[in-house]
Amino acid sequence: MNHRLRTLLFVALVGWLGAALIASQASAPQPAAPDVIVVGAGLSGLTAAVDMGRAGVDVLVIDMNSVAGGHAVLAGGVALVGTPVQEKAGIRDSPDLAYRDWMEWTEDGDPEWTRFYVENSRAMIYDWATALGVEFVRASEADGNSVPRFHFTKGRALHLVMPIFRTALALPTVSFRWNTRVERLVVTNGRVDGVVVRQLRTGATETLRAKSTVLATGGFESDLKRVLANWTPRLPKPDSLLIGSAISATGSGHDMASAAGAAMRRIDRHYIYIDGMVDPRDPAGTHALTAGNDSSIWVNAQGTRFTNEHGYDKAILADLVKQKPSTYWMIFDEATKADFGVRGAAWVSNPRQGGAHPILDNPKAASKADTLEELAAQAGLPAAALVETVNRYNGMIEDLEDQDFRRFQPGDLRPPRIRTPPFYAVRMYPMTRKNMGGVAIDRQARVLNQQGQVVPGLHAVGEITGSVGINGSHGLDGLFLGPAILTGRLAGMSLAKTYGRSAERPAAPVTRSMSVTPSLRTMNVDSLTPLLARPRDGYWHFEKVHGLVRERAYECTRCHVPQQVDLAQTNVCANCH
Numbered sequence: 001m002n003h004r005l006r007t008l009l010f011v012a013l014v015g016w017l018g019a020a021l022i023a024s025q026a027s028a029p030q031p032a033a034p035d036v037i038v039v040g041a042g043l044s045g046l047t048a049a050v051d052m053g054r055a056g057v058d059v060l061v062i063d064m065n066s067v068a069g070g071h072a073v074l075a076g077g078v079a080l081v082g083t084p085v086q087e088k089a090g091i092r093d094s095p096d097l098a099y100r101d102w103m104e105w106t107e108d109g110d111p112e113w114t115r116f117y118v119e120n121s122r123a124m125i126y127d128w129a130t131a132l133g134v135e136f137v138r139a140s141e142a143d144g145n146s147v148p149r150f151h152f153t154k155g156r157a158l159h160l161v162m163p164i165f166r167t168a169l170a171l172p173t174v175s176f177r178w179n180t181r182v183e184r185l186v187v188t189n190g191r192v193d194g195v196v197v198r199q200l201r202t203g204a205t206e207t208l209r210a211k212s213t214v215l216a217t218g219g220f221e222s223d224l225k226r227v228l229a230n231w232t233p234r235l236p237k238p239d240s241l242l243i244g245s246a247i248s249a250t251g252s253g254h255d256m257a258s259a260a261g262a263a264m265r266r267i268d269r270h271y272i273y274i275d276g277m278v279d280p281r282d283p284a285g286t287h288a289l290t291a292g293n294d295s296s297i298w299v300n301a302q303g304t305r306f307t308n309e310h311g312y313d314k315a316i317l318a319d320l321v322k323q324k325p326s327t328y329w330m331i332f333d334e335a336t337k338a339d340f341g342v343r344g345a346a347w348v349s350n351p352r353q354g355g356a357h358p359i360l361d362n363p364k365a366a367s368k369a370d371t372l373e374e375l376a377a378q379a380g381l382p383a384a385a386l387v388e389t390v391n392r393y394n395g396m397i398e399d400l401e402d403q404d405f406r407r408f409q410p411g412d413l414r415p416p417r418i419r420t421p422p423f424y425a426v427r428m429y430p431m432t433r434k435n436m437g438g439v440a441i442d443r444q445a446r447v448l449n450q451q452g453q454v455v456p457g458l459h460a461v462g463e464i465t466g467s468v469g470i471n472g473s474h475g476l477d478g479l480f481l482g483p484a485i486l487t488g489r490l491a492g493m494s495l496a497k498t499y500g501r502s503a504e505r506p507a508a509p510v511t512r513s514m515s516v517t518p519s520l521r522t523m524n525v526d527s528l529t530p531l532l533a534r535p536r537d538g539y540w541h542f543e544k545v546h547g548l549v550r551e552r553a554y555e556c557t558r559c560h561v562p563q564q565v566d567l568a569q570t571n572v573c574a575n576c577h
Contacts (some may be wrong), residue, residue: 042070051492133486
Protein backbone atom coordinates (compact mmCIF):
# COMPACT_ATOMS: atom_id res chain seq x y z
CA MET A 1 0.00 0.00 0.00
CA ASN A 2 1.56 3.38 -0.99
CA HIS A 3 2.05 6.17 1.53
CA ARG A 4 -0.66 8.47 0.11
CA LEU A 5 -3.33 5.77 0.17
CA ARG A 6 -2.31 4.70 3.65
CA THR A 7 -2.58 8.33 4.83
CA LEU A 8 -6.05 8.71 3.33
CA LEU A 9 -7.19 5.51 4.98
CA PHE A 10 -5.78 6.67 8.29
CA VAL A 11 -7.60 10.00 8.09
CA ALA A 12 -10.84 8.21 7.26
CA LEU A 13 -10.29 5.73 10.07
CA VAL A 14 -9.66 8.37 12.72
CA GLY A 15 -12.64 10.37 11.49
CA TRP A 16 -14.80 7.28 11.62
CA LEU A 17 -13.65 6.47 15.15
CA GLY A 18 -14.39 10.00 16.35
CA ALA A 19 -17.78 10.03 14.67
CA ALA A 20 -18.58 6.60 16.06
CA LEU A 21 -17.70 7.70 19.56
CA ILE A 22 -19.85 10.81 19.32
CA ALA A 23 -22.67 8.86 17.69
CA SER A 24 -22.54 6.24 20.42
CA GLN A 25 -22.94 8.98 23.00
CA ALA A 26 -25.92 10.40 21.15
CA SER A 27 -27.69 7.23 19.98
CA ALA A 28 -27.12 4.95 22.96
CA PRO A 29 -30.05 4.67 25.36
CA GLN A 30 -29.82 7.79 27.47
CA PRO A 31 -29.94 7.35 31.25
CA ALA A 32 -32.29 9.30 33.42
CA ALA A 33 -31.26 12.85 34.24
CA PRO A 34 -28.30 12.86 36.63
CA ASP A 35 -28.65 14.17 40.13
CA VAL A 36 -25.78 16.59 39.58
CA ILE A 37 -23.98 18.04 36.57
CA VAL A 38 -20.38 19.13 37.17
CA VAL A 39 -19.12 21.65 34.62
CA GLY A 40 -15.37 21.16 34.35
CA ALA A 41 -13.13 18.12 34.87
CA GLY A 42 -10.29 19.99 36.55
CA LEU A 43 -9.07 19.30 40.06
CA SER A 44 -12.03 20.85 41.88
CA GLY A 45 -14.66 19.27 39.63
CA LEU A 46 -13.09 15.82 39.89
CA THR A 47 -12.87 16.16 43.68
CA ALA A 48 -16.56 17.01 43.95
CA ALA A 49 -17.45 14.11 41.62
CA VAL A 50 -15.49 11.61 43.74
CA ASP A 51 -17.20 12.55 47.00
CA MET A 52 -20.61 12.42 45.34
CA GLY A 53 -19.93 9.25 43.39
CA ARG A 54 -18.80 7.43 46.52
CA ALA A 55 -22.18 8.23 48.03
CA GLY A 56 -24.04 6.85 45.02
CA VAL A 57 -25.01 10.22 43.58
CA ASP A 58 -25.57 10.12 39.81
CA VAL A 59 -23.01 12.60 38.45
CA LEU A 60 -22.32 13.78 34.90
CA VAL A 61 -19.02 15.63 34.43
CA ILE A 62 -18.84 17.80 31.31
CA ASP A 63 -15.61 19.25 29.94
CA MET A 64 -14.74 21.20 26.81
CA ASN A 65 -11.45 19.29 26.51
CA SER A 66 -10.95 15.63 25.66
CA VAL A 67 -9.03 14.88 28.86
CA ALA A 68 -9.33 15.66 32.55
CA GLY A 69 -7.06 17.80 34.68
CA GLY A 70 -7.53 21.37 33.50
CA HIS A 71 -4.79 23.82 34.44
CA ALA A 72 -3.81 21.78 37.49
CA VAL A 73 -1.67 19.32 35.52
CA LEU A 74 0.75 22.18 34.79
CA ALA A 75 0.85 23.40 38.38
CA GLY A 76 3.17 22.68 41.27
CA GLY A 77 2.10 21.71 44.76
CA VAL A 78 -0.33 22.22 47.63
CA ALA A 79 0.00 24.31 50.79
CA LEU A 80 -0.76 22.04 53.76
CA VAL A 81 -0.48 22.42 57.52
CA GLY A 82 0.60 19.83 60.09
CA THR A 83 1.17 16.83 57.82
CA PRO A 84 3.15 13.61 58.31
CA VAL A 85 5.55 14.85 55.62
CA GLN A 86 6.37 17.86 57.77
CA GLU A 87 6.57 15.78 60.94
CA LYS A 88 8.97 13.31 59.31
CA ALA A 89 11.21 16.21 58.27
CA GLY A 90 11.16 17.66 61.79
CA ILE A 91 9.09 20.69 60.75
CA ARG A 92 7.02 22.12 63.60
CA ASP A 93 3.86 23.68 62.22
CA SER A 94 0.41 24.60 63.49
CA PRO A 95 -2.82 26.17 62.20
CA ASP A 96 -2.20 29.29 64.29
CA LEU A 97 1.29 29.77 62.82
CA ALA A 98 0.04 29.26 59.26
CA TYR A 99 -2.82 31.68 59.85
CA ARG A 100 -0.46 34.40 61.07
CA ASP A 101 1.94 33.84 58.17
CA TRP A 102 -0.71 33.94 55.48
CA MET A 103 -2.71 36.86 56.80
CA GLU A 104 0.49 38.92 57.01
CA TRP A 105 1.63 38.02 53.47
CA THR A 106 -1.74 38.40 51.71
CA GLU A 107 -2.47 41.63 53.61
CA ASP A 108 -6.23 41.22 53.28
CA GLY A 109 -6.93 37.52 52.82
CA ASP A 110 -10.41 36.42 53.88
CA PRO A 111 -9.93 35.69 57.61
CA GLU A 112 -12.78 33.20 57.99
CA TRP A 113 -11.84 31.11 54.96
CA THR A 114 -8.16 31.26 55.88
CA ARG A 115 -8.92 30.01 59.39
CA PHE A 116 -11.12 27.23 57.98
CA TYR A 117 -8.38 26.18 55.57
CA VAL A 118 -5.53 26.02 58.07
CA GLU A 119 -7.65 23.99 60.47
CA ASN A 120 -8.92 21.54 57.85
CA SER A 121 -6.20 21.14 55.22
CA ARG A 122 -4.69 18.09 56.94
CA ALA A 123 -7.93 16.06 57.11
CA MET A 124 -9.84 17.37 54.09
CA ILE A 125 -6.93 17.53 51.64
CA TYR A 126 -3.88 15.55 52.77
CA ASP A 127 -5.64 12.57 54.39
CA TRP A 128 -8.29 12.40 51.69
CA ALA A 129 -5.86 12.61 48.77
CA THR A 130 -3.33 10.15 50.17
CA ALA A 131 -6.14 7.65 50.78
CA LEU A 132 -6.79 7.83 47.01
CA GLY A 133 -3.17 7.02 46.21
CA VAL A 134 -1.60 10.49 46.05
CA GLU A 135 1.92 10.46 47.46
CA PHE A 136 3.37 13.70 48.81
CA VAL A 137 7.15 13.35 49.00
CA ARG A 138 8.41 16.65 50.36
CA ALA A 139 7.43 20.01 51.86
CA SER A 140 9.37 22.96 50.46
CA GLU A 141 9.85 26.56 51.49
CA ALA A 142 7.80 29.23 49.79
CA ASP A 143 7.39 33.00 50.11
CA GLY A 144 5.02 34.00 52.88
CA ASN A 145 5.70 30.93 55.02
CA SER A 146 7.91 30.79 58.10
CA VAL A 147 8.19 26.98 57.77
CA PRO A 148 8.07 24.66 54.71
CA ARG A 149 4.42 23.99 53.75
CA PHE A 150 4.53 23.71 49.95
CA HIS A 151 3.85 19.97 49.42
CA PHE A 152 4.88 18.25 46.20
CA THR A 153 4.14 14.88 44.68
CA LYS A 154 6.68 13.00 42.57
CA GLY A 155 6.80 15.19 39.50
CA ARG A 156 4.31 17.97 38.87
CA ALA A 157 0.67 18.13 39.96
CA LEU A 158 -0.23 15.59 37.28
CA HIS A 159 0.46 13.01 39.99
CA LEU A 160 -2.03 14.75 42.24
CA VAL A 161 -4.75 14.94 39.60
CA MET A 162 -4.49 11.45 38.12
CA PRO A 163 -5.26 9.40 41.28
CA ILE A 164 -8.37 11.52 41.80
CA PHE A 165 -9.41 11.13 38.16
CA ARG A 166 -8.83 7.36 38.29
CA THR A 167 -11.02 7.15 41.39
CA ALA A 168 -13.81 9.00 39.57
CA LEU A 169 -13.48 6.72 36.52
CA ALA A 170 -13.96 3.66 38.73
CA LEU A 171 -17.22 4.90 40.23
CA PRO A 172 -20.33 3.51 38.50
CA THR A 173 -22.46 6.60 39.11
CA VAL A 174 -19.94 9.06 37.65
CA SER A 175 -19.88 9.55 33.88
CA PHE A 176 -18.10 11.99 31.56
CA ARG A 177 -18.85 13.96 28.42
CA TRP A 178 -15.79 15.29 26.61
CA ASN A 179 -15.35 17.98 23.93
CA THR A 180 -18.57 19.54 25.17
CA ARG A 181 -19.01 23.18 26.13
CA VAL A 182 -21.72 24.35 28.50
CA GLU A 183 -23.25 27.42 26.87
CA ARG A 184 -25.60 28.53 29.62
CA LEU A 185 -27.48 27.47 32.72
CA VAL A 186 -31.17 26.62 32.65
CA VAL A 187 -33.13 28.39 35.37
CA THR A 188 -36.72 27.37 36.13
CA ASN A 189 -38.76 29.23 38.73
CA GLY A 190 -35.58 30.66 40.22
CA ARG A 191 -33.72 27.33 40.46
CA VAL A 192 -30.82 26.16 38.31
CA ASP A 193 -31.99 22.80 36.99
CA GLY A 194 -29.95 22.12 33.89
CA VAL A 195 -27.50 23.31 31.25
CA VAL A 196 -27.48 23.90 27.52
CA VAL A 197 -24.44 22.25 25.91
CA ARG A 198 -22.76 22.22 22.52
CA GLN A 199 -20.71 19.29 21.25
CA LEU A 200 -17.63 21.05 19.90
CA ARG A 201 -16.77 18.47 17.25
CA THR A 202 -20.26 18.33 15.70
CA GLY A 203 -21.86 21.61 16.73
CA ALA A 204 -24.92 19.76 18.06
CA THR A 205 -26.68 21.41 21.00
CA GLU A 206 -29.02 19.99 23.61
CA THR A 207 -30.45 20.71 27.03
CA LEU A 208 -29.43 18.47 29.93
CA ARG A 209 -31.40 18.50 33.14
CA ALA A 210 -30.14 17.89 36.68
CA LYS A 211 -31.28 18.60 40.21
CA SER A 212 -28.13 20.62 40.93
CA THR A 213 -25.17 22.00 38.99
CA VAL A 214 -21.58 22.53 40.12
CA LEU A 215 -19.53 25.12 38.25
CA ALA A 216 -15.84 24.14 38.16
CA THR A 217 -14.93 26.17 35.09
CA GLY A 218 -11.75 27.86 36.33
CA GLY A 219 -10.85 31.52 36.04
CA PHE A 220 -10.86 34.22 33.36
CA GLU A 221 -7.15 35.01 33.16
CA SER A 222 -6.96 34.08 29.46
CA ASP A 223 -9.31 36.98 28.67
CA LEU A 224 -6.93 39.95 28.73
CA LYS A 225 -9.70 42.48 28.15
CA ARG A 226 -11.59 41.19 31.17
CA VAL A 227 -8.45 41.13 33.32
CA LEU A 228 -7.54 44.71 32.45
CA ALA A 229 -11.13 45.88 32.88
CA ASN A 230 -10.99 44.47 36.42
CA TRP A 231 -7.42 45.49 37.17
CA THR A 232 -6.22 45.86 40.75
CA PRO A 233 -6.75 49.54 41.67
CA ARG A 234 -3.55 49.88 43.73
CA LEU A 235 -1.32 48.92 40.77
CA PRO A 236 -0.68 50.86 37.55
CA LYS A 237 -2.24 49.09 34.59
CA PRO A 238 0.50 47.48 32.44
CA ASP A 239 0.72 48.43 28.79
CA SER A 240 1.95 44.90 27.97
CA LEU A 241 0.47 41.73 29.44
CA LEU A 242 0.77 38.14 28.23
CA ILE A 243 -1.61 35.22 28.70
CA GLY A 244 -0.26 32.58 31.05
CA SER A 245 -3.43 30.75 31.99
CA ALA A 246 -5.31 27.75 30.61
CA ILE A 247 -7.04 27.90 27.24
CA SER A 248 -10.33 27.27 29.08
CA ALA A 249 -9.89 30.21 31.49
CA THR A 250 -12.25 32.50 29.60
CA GLY A 251 -14.68 33.40 32.39
CA SER A 252 -17.57 31.42 30.91
CA GLY A 253 -18.52 30.13 34.36
CA HIS A 254 -18.47 33.64 35.81
CA ASP A 255 -20.84 34.80 33.08
CA MET A 256 -23.22 31.89 33.65
CA ALA A 257 -23.18 32.36 37.41
CA SER A 258 -23.79 36.11 37.09
CA ALA A 259 -26.75 35.48 34.79
CA ALA A 260 -28.21 33.21 37.48
CA GLY A 261 -27.86 35.94 40.11
CA ALA A 262 -24.47 35.13 41.67
CA ALA A 263 -22.48 37.79 43.51
CA MET A 264 -18.80 38.38 42.74
CA ARG A 265 -16.20 38.99 45.39
CA ARG A 266 -12.68 40.47 44.98
CA ILE A 267 -12.97 40.21 41.20
CA ASP A 268 -10.12 42.73 40.80
CA ARG A 269 -7.51 40.47 42.40
CA HIS A 270 -5.13 38.59 40.12
CA TYR A 271 -2.01 36.51 40.60
CA ILE A 272 0.23 38.11 37.97
CA TYR A 273 3.56 36.43 37.27
CA ILE A 274 6.55 38.63 36.52
CA ASP A 275 8.51 36.11 34.43
CA GLY A 276 6.65 35.64 31.16
CA MET A 277 8.25 35.50 27.72
CA VAL A 278 6.38 35.29 24.42
CA ASP A 279 5.91 31.70 23.33
CA PRO A 280 7.78 31.67 19.99
CA ARG A 281 5.32 29.12 18.66
CA ASP A 282 2.28 31.31 19.29
CA PRO A 283 1.42 33.05 15.99
CA ALA A 284 -0.44 35.82 17.81
CA GLY A 285 2.43 36.49 20.20
CA THR A 286 0.05 36.80 23.15
CA HIS A 287 0.69 33.56 25.07
CA ALA A 288 3.51 33.20 27.55
CA LEU A 289 6.07 30.71 28.71
CA THR A 290 7.47 31.06 32.22
CA ALA A 291 11.21 31.66 32.00
CA GLY A 292 14.06 32.50 34.35
CA ASN A 293 17.77 32.64 35.00
CA ASP A 294 18.84 33.28 38.59
CA SER A 295 22.21 34.57 37.38
CA SER A 296 20.76 37.26 35.11
CA ILE A 297 20.21 40.94 35.67
CA TRP A 298 17.02 42.65 34.52
CA VAL A 299 17.03 45.91 32.63
CA ASN A 300 14.17 48.09 31.47
CA ALA A 301 13.75 49.72 28.07
CA GLN A 302 16.19 52.43 29.17
CA GLY A 303 18.88 49.79 29.72
CA THR A 304 19.03 50.13 33.50
CA ARG A 305 18.17 47.82 36.40
CA PHE A 306 14.92 48.67 38.15
CA THR A 307 14.40 46.07 40.90
CA ASN A 308 16.00 43.43 43.11
CA GLU A 309 15.94 40.41 40.79
CA HIS A 310 16.00 38.12 43.85
CA GLY A 311 13.28 39.99 45.72
CA TYR A 312 9.72 38.96 46.43
CA ASP A 313 7.51 38.65 43.35
CA LYS A 314 4.90 41.02 44.75
CA ALA A 315 7.55 43.75 45.17
CA ILE A 316 8.99 43.08 41.70
CA LEU A 317 5.52 43.30 40.13
CA ALA A 318 4.98 46.71 41.72
CA ASP A 319 8.31 47.86 40.28
CA LEU A 320 7.65 46.31 36.85
CA VAL A 321 4.25 47.87 36.16
CA LYS A 322 5.76 51.30 36.88
CA GLN A 323 8.19 50.92 33.97
CA LYS A 324 7.47 52.59 30.63
CA PRO A 325 6.88 50.25 28.86
CA SER A 326 6.06 47.51 31.40
CA THR A 327 8.62 45.03 30.11
CA TYR A 328 12.24 44.10 30.78
CA TRP A 329 15.14 42.08 29.39
CA MET A 330 17.01 39.30 31.19
CA ILE A 331 20.72 39.78 30.49
CA PHE A 332 23.23 36.96 31.02
CA ASP A 333 26.23 35.36 29.37
CA GLU A 334 27.52 32.04 28.07
CA ALA A 335 28.94 31.08 31.47
CA THR A 336 25.43 31.11 33.01
CA LYS A 337 23.49 29.96 29.95
CA ALA A 338 22.80 26.62 31.68
CA ASP A 339 20.94 28.50 34.43
CA PHE A 340 18.25 29.53 31.96
CA GLY A 341 15.07 27.46 32.17
CA VAL A 342 11.52 27.49 30.80
CA ARG A 343 8.26 26.03 32.08
CA GLY A 344 5.01 25.61 30.19
CA ALA A 345 6.31 24.02 26.99
CA ALA A 346 7.14 20.34 26.76
CA TRP A 347 8.85 20.89 23.40
CA VAL A 348 11.66 22.94 24.97
CA SER A 349 13.44 19.71 25.97
CA ASN A 350 12.92 18.26 22.50
CA PRO A 351 15.79 15.78 21.91
CA ARG A 352 15.68 16.34 18.15
CA GLN A 353 16.89 19.93 18.47
CA GLY A 354 20.49 18.69 18.48
CA GLY A 355 23.03 21.23 19.69
CA ALA A 356 20.82 24.28 19.16
CA HIS A 357 18.90 25.65 22.14
CA PRO A 358 15.23 25.97 21.14
CA ILE A 359 14.94 29.36 22.87
CA LEU A 360 18.36 30.98 23.16
CA ASP A 361 19.43 30.11 19.63
CA ASN A 362 16.08 31.20 18.20
CA PRO A 363 16.27 34.86 17.03
CA LYS A 364 12.48 35.12 17.39
CA ALA A 365 12.78 34.35 21.10
CA ALA A 366 16.14 35.78 22.21
CA SER A 367 18.96 38.08 21.21
CA LYS A 368 22.53 36.74 21.12
CA ALA A 369 25.75 38.62 20.37
CA ASP A 370 29.48 38.61 21.00
CA THR A 371 29.51 42.12 22.48
CA LEU A 372 27.12 44.04 24.70
CA GLU A 373 26.90 46.80 22.08
CA GLU A 374 25.76 44.29 19.45
CA LEU A 375 23.35 42.72 21.95
CA ALA A 376 21.82 46.13 22.66
CA ALA A 377 21.35 46.77 18.94
CA GLN A 378 19.58 43.44 18.46
CA ALA A 379 17.35 43.89 21.51
CA GLY A 380 16.53 47.52 20.78
CA LEU A 381 18.20 48.82 23.94
CA PRO A 382 20.43 51.90 24.34
CA ALA A 383 23.97 50.51 24.04
CA ALA A 384 25.74 53.00 26.32
CA ALA A 385 23.24 52.48 29.11
CA LEU A 386 23.39 48.68 28.87
CA VAL A 387 27.19 48.62 28.91
CA GLU A 388 27.27 50.98 31.88
CA THR A 389 24.68 48.89 33.75
CA VAL A 390 26.57 45.62 33.24
CA ASN A 391 29.89 47.21 34.17
CA ARG A 392 28.40 48.73 37.32
CA TYR A 393 26.88 45.39 38.29
CA ASN A 394 30.18 43.56 37.77
CA GLY A 395 31.93 46.23 39.83
CA MET A 396 29.50 45.80 42.72
CA ILE A 397 30.19 42.07 42.62
CA GLU A 398 33.88 42.89 43.16
CA ASP A 399 32.86 44.84 46.28
CA LEU A 400 30.27 42.15 47.15
CA GLU A 401 27.58 44.72 47.80
CA ASP A 402 24.64 45.64 45.58
CA GLN A 403 24.35 49.30 46.49
CA ASP A 404 21.36 49.77 44.18
CA PHE A 405 18.88 47.05 45.16
CA ARG A 406 20.48 44.95 47.93
CA ARG A 407 20.45 41.77 45.86
CA PHE A 408 23.67 40.72 47.60
CA GLN A 409 25.76 42.10 50.43
CA PRO A 410 28.95 41.32 52.38
CA GLY A 411 28.83 37.78 53.72
CA ASP A 412 26.87 36.39 50.75
CA LEU A 413 28.35 34.05 48.17
CA ARG A 414 29.82 36.00 45.27
CA PRO A 415 27.43 35.86 42.28
CA PRO A 416 28.77 35.29 38.75
CA ARG A 417 29.81 38.28 36.68
CA ILE A 418 28.42 38.92 33.22
CA ARG A 419 31.54 38.92 31.06
CA THR A 420 31.79 35.73 28.96
CA PRO A 421 30.54 36.07 25.34
CA PRO A 422 28.24 35.39 23.72
CA PHE A 423 25.77 37.50 25.67
CA TYR A 424 22.01 36.88 25.77
CA ALA A 425 18.91 39.05 26.16
CA VAL A 426 15.43 37.60 26.58
CA ARG A 427 12.51 40.02 26.66
CA MET A 428 10.12 39.45 29.56
CA TYR A 429 6.63 40.63 30.47
CA PRO A 430 4.06 40.37 33.25
CA MET A 431 1.70 37.48 32.55
CA THR A 432 -1.73 36.48 33.82
CA ARG A 433 -2.02 33.29 35.82
CA LYS A 434 -4.84 32.89 38.34
CA ASN A 435 -7.91 34.62 39.72
CA MET A 436 -7.89 35.58 43.38
CA GLY A 437 -11.54 36.62 43.39
CA GLY A 438 -14.74 35.29 41.87
CA VAL A 439 -18.14 33.78 42.64
CA ALA A 440 -19.26 34.07 46.26
CA ILE A 441 -20.00 30.76 48.03
CA ASP A 442 -20.81 29.55 51.53
CA ARG A 443 -19.29 26.67 53.53
CA GLN A 444 -21.27 24.16 51.46
CA ALA A 445 -19.94 25.74 48.25
CA ARG A 446 -23.43 26.97 47.42
CA VAL A 447 -23.43 30.07 45.25
CA LEU A 448 -24.64 33.26 46.96
CA ASN A 449 -26.39 36.27 45.48
CA GLN A 450 -25.79 39.93 46.30
CA GLN A 451 -27.96 39.66 49.41
CA GLY A 452 -25.96 36.69 50.69
CA GLN A 453 -28.78 34.25 49.91
CA VAL A 454 -28.28 30.86 48.26
CA VAL A 455 -28.89 30.60 44.51
CA PRO A 456 -30.97 27.37 44.45
CA GLY A 457 -29.44 24.46 42.58
CA LEU A 458 -26.04 26.06 41.98
CA HIS A 459 -22.63 25.35 43.54
CA ALA A 460 -19.19 26.66 42.55
CA VAL A 461 -15.74 25.26 43.29
CA GLY A 462 -12.09 25.98 42.51
CA GLU A 463 -10.69 29.02 40.75
CA ILE A 464 -14.10 30.35 39.74
CA THR A 465 -14.48 31.24 43.44
CA GLY A 466 -11.11 33.01 43.46
CA SER A 467 -9.86 30.33 45.86
CA VAL A 468 -12.40 31.82 48.29
CA GLY A 469 -10.29 34.92 48.86
CA ILE A 470 -7.57 33.22 50.89
CA ASN A 471 -4.82 34.80 48.77
CA GLY A 472 -5.98 38.34 49.43
CA SER A 473 -3.95 40.80 47.38
CA HIS A 474 -0.84 38.63 47.01
CA GLY A 475 -0.88 35.00 45.90
CA LEU A 476 0.73 32.20 47.88
CA ASP A 477 2.27 29.08 46.37
CA GLY A 478 0.01 26.08 46.94
CA LEU A 479 -3.08 28.10 47.84
CA PHE A 480 -4.76 27.55 44.51
CA LEU A 481 -4.64 23.75 44.19
CA GLY A 482 -5.38 23.43 47.88
CA PRO A 483 -8.60 25.48 47.84
CA ALA A 484 -9.61 23.68 44.62
CA ILE A 485 -9.69 20.40 46.53
CA LEU A 486 -11.20 21.98 49.65
CA THR A 487 -14.10 23.66 47.84
CA GLY A 488 -14.63 20.58 45.67
CA ARG A 489 -14.98 18.50 48.80
CA LEU A 490 -17.37 20.97 50.40
CA ALA A 491 -19.66 20.80 47.36
CA GLY A 492 -19.29 17.03 47.04
CA MET A 493 -20.08 16.33 50.68
CA SER A 494 -23.01 18.74 50.70
CA LEU A 495 -24.60 17.21 47.61
CA ALA A 496 -23.81 13.70 48.81
CA LYS A 497 -25.96 14.40 51.88
CA THR A 498 -28.75 15.67 49.68
CA TYR A 499 -28.79 13.02 46.94
CA GLY A 500 -26.64 10.18 48.27
CA ARG A 501 -27.90 6.60 48.23
CA SER A 502 -24.76 4.63 49.05
CA ALA A 503 -26.69 2.11 51.13
CA GLU A 504 -28.78 1.19 48.08
CA ARG A 505 -26.04 1.31 45.45
CA PRO A 506 -22.53 0.41 46.62
CA ALA A 507 -19.80 1.97 44.49
CA ALA A 508 -18.33 -1.11 42.83
CA PRO A 509 -15.51 -0.32 40.38
CA VAL A 510 -16.34 -0.27 36.69
CA THR A 511 -14.19 -0.58 33.58
CA ARG A 512 -14.94 1.56 30.56
CA SER A 513 -13.34 0.36 27.34
CA MET A 514 -11.66 2.67 24.85
CA SER A 515 -11.39 0.41 21.85
CA VAL A 516 -8.52 1.33 19.52
CA THR A 517 -8.10 -0.60 16.29
CA PRO A 518 -4.88 -2.66 16.04
CA SER A 519 -4.18 -1.16 12.62
CA LEU A 520 -3.09 2.05 14.34
CA ARG A 521 -0.02 0.17 15.53
CA THR A 522 1.36 0.05 11.99
CA MET A 523 0.73 3.70 11.11
CA ASN A 524 3.57 6.17 10.63
CA VAL A 525 3.36 9.37 12.65
CA ASP A 526 3.73 11.33 9.42
CA SER A 527 0.15 10.30 8.73
CA LEU A 528 -0.87 12.85 11.35
CA THR A 529 0.07 15.73 9.06
CA PRO A 530 -3.34 16.19 7.39
CA LEU A 531 -5.08 15.94 10.77
CA LEU A 532 -2.95 18.75 12.16
CA ALA A 533 -3.08 20.96 9.10
CA ARG A 534 -5.58 23.38 10.65
CA PRO A 535 -7.13 23.91 14.09
CA ARG A 536 -10.53 22.30 14.64
CA ASP A 537 -13.09 22.88 17.40
CA GLY A 538 -12.94 20.14 19.99
CA TYR A 539 -9.47 18.93 18.99
CA TRP A 540 -7.20 21.24 20.99
CA HIS A 541 -5.65 18.52 23.14
CA PHE A 542 -5.46 16.12 20.20
CA GLU A 543 -3.55 18.70 18.19
CA LYS A 544 -1.15 19.59 21.01
CA VAL A 545 -0.15 16.05 21.96
CA HIS A 546 -0.02 14.71 18.43
CA GLY A 547 2.08 17.67 17.36
CA LEU A 548 4.60 16.48 19.95
CA VAL A 549 4.21 12.89 18.77
CA ARG A 550 5.06 13.89 15.20
CA GLU A 551 7.94 16.12 16.30
CA ARG A 552 9.50 13.46 18.50
CA ALA A 553 8.72 10.60 16.11
CA TYR A 554 6.93 8.58 18.79
CA GLU A 555 5.32 5.31 17.80
CA CYS A 556 1.52 5.26 18.07
CA THR A 557 1.72 2.34 20.48
CA ARG A 558 3.59 4.52 22.98
CA CYS A 559 0.15 5.81 24.01
CA HIS A 560 -2.42 3.66 22.20
CA VAL A 561 -3.00 -0.02 22.88
CA PRO A 562 -5.81 -2.12 21.36
CA GLN A 563 -8.79 -2.44 23.71
CA GLN A 564 -7.31 0.18 26.02
CA VAL A 565 -9.45 1.17 29.01
CA ASP A 566 -9.86 4.62 30.51
CA LEU A 567 -7.98 3.77 33.69
CA ALA A 568 -4.97 2.41 31.83
CA GLN A 569 -5.03 5.27 29.34
CA THR A 570 -4.36 7.75 32.15
CA ASN A 571 -0.91 6.22 32.58
CA VAL A 572 0.31 7.72 29.31
CA CYS A 573 -0.25 11.35 30.35
CA ALA A 574 3.31 11.50 31.68
CA ASN A 575 4.62 11.04 28.14
CA CYS A 576 3.96 14.76 27.60
CA HIS A 577 3.55 16.19 31.09
